[in-house]
Amino acid sequence: MKKQIDRLPAARYLIEMAAFAKVVQTKSFSKAALALGVTRSAVSKHIARLEEALRARLLNRTTRALSLTEAGAAVYEHCERMLTEAEDAATVVNELGAAPRGTLRVSTSVAFGRLQLVPMLPEFLARYPELTVQLLLVDRYVDLHDEGFDVVLRLSEKLPPNLVAKRLAPIEYAVCGSPKYFAHAGIPRSPADLSKHNCLYYYSPYVAGRERWQFEGAKGHVEVTVHGSVQVNSSEALCDLLLAGMGVGLLPMYVVQRELKSGRLRAVLKQYRAVGNLGSNVYAAYVPIRYPSPKVRAFVDFLAEKLRPLSV
Numbered sequence: 001m002k003k004q005i006d007r008l009p010a011a012r013y014l015i016e017m018a019a020f021a022k023v024v025q026t027k028s029f030s031k032a033a034l035a036l037g038v039t040r041s042a043v044s045k046h047i048a049r050l051e052e053a054l055r056a057r058l059l060n061r062t063t064r065a066l067s068l069t070e071a072g073a074a075v076y077e078h079c080e081r082m083l084t085e086a087e088d089a090a091t092v093v094n095e096l097g098a099a100p101r102g103t104l105r106v107s108t109s110v111a112f113g114r115l116q117l118v119p120m121l122p123e124f125l126a127r128y129p130e131l132t133v134q135l136l137l138v139d140r141y142v143d144l145h146d147e148g149f150d151v152v153l154r155l156s157e158k159l160p161p162n163l164v165a166k167r168l169a170p171i172e173y174a175v176c177g178s179p180k181y182f183a184h185a186g187i188p189r190s191p192a193d194l195s196k197h198n199c200l201y202y203y204s205p206y207v208a209g210r211e212r213w214q215f216e217g218a219k220g221h222v223e224v225t226v227h228g229s230v231q232v233n234s235s236e237a238l239c240d241l242l243l244a245g246m247g248v249g250l251l252p253m254y255v256v257q258r259e260l261k262s263g264r265l266r267a268v269l270k271q272y273r274a275v276g277n278l279g280s281n282v283y284a285a286y287v288p289i290r291y292p293s294p295k296v297r298a299f300v301d302f303l304a305e306k307l308r309p310l311s312v
Contacts, residue, residue: 200238
């Protein structure tokens with residue numbers, strides 16, 4: 001059988017192979033003919049011609065049912081894959097020319113969504129007027145499969161293997177406090193000095209290592225365990241506490257950049273690179289499919305274009 005297939009000029013029998021695969025998929029010559037847009041007799045001729053070329057019976061035919069022969073089962077695997085690839089190619093061409101439209105369901109964390117994503121939405125929707133966005137801001141990991149989201153933006157070190165993820169931008173962090181706080185508590189000159197300070201930090205059951213602050217410096221990796229009078233599950237609330245002079249905090253730059261520029265907060269330990277426990281990168285994650293929809297591609301490409309790393 002294999003030698004016969006090797007000698008078969010397969011390119012001459014693509015239509016016949018497609019007809020055979022469709023007959024097996026639909027379990028009917030009539031349904032296959034309807035799907036292919038040809039007559040039932042044409043499908044029968046295609047199958048007969050393929051069997052003649054292969055010198056093997058592919059189908060057992062009865063008045064009530066169709067079943068594959070041993071040779072048919074071996075051939076079907078390849079014909080089915082060929083038909084799928086052809087149909088996928090047509091889908092890609094159609095979608096490449098299609099404008100993004102419909103409803104795009106997106107989720108991300110509260111602070112990142114409000115401070116980074118929401119300000120970008122007017123430009124995105126002006127660029128794609130046939131789209132609407134449903135945005136869920138929540139500080140937990142949503143399940144794309146079970147909750148029906150198209151894209152989730154996640155701050156993370158790595159993502160689960162069952163998702164497709166595009167890295168959009170690095171997340172930089174700053175250790176900071178108000179000038180008022182540093183005036184009475186002193187300025188930490190090294191990570192070890194943080195043991196003398198009221199260190200406020202982000203608390204969430206979804207984030208590990210909340211009280212362990214990590215740094216990269218000239219002498220390598222440094223990790224310190226901090227203590228403080230407040231833990232809170234909101235980066236923005238934590239920023240408000242720092243502005244009130246409560247202590248020192250480790251926060252993403254997208255949360256504190258405006259306050260640092262205005263002088264309301266002051267960054268310290270700038271000779272070290274702070275490694276935040278919310279994640280070092282922001283990813284766009286979506287369910288793995290061979291060809292993402294136009295609305296998903298448009299959104300992810302837009303964010304990749306617009307998101308930029310923020311530094312002290």
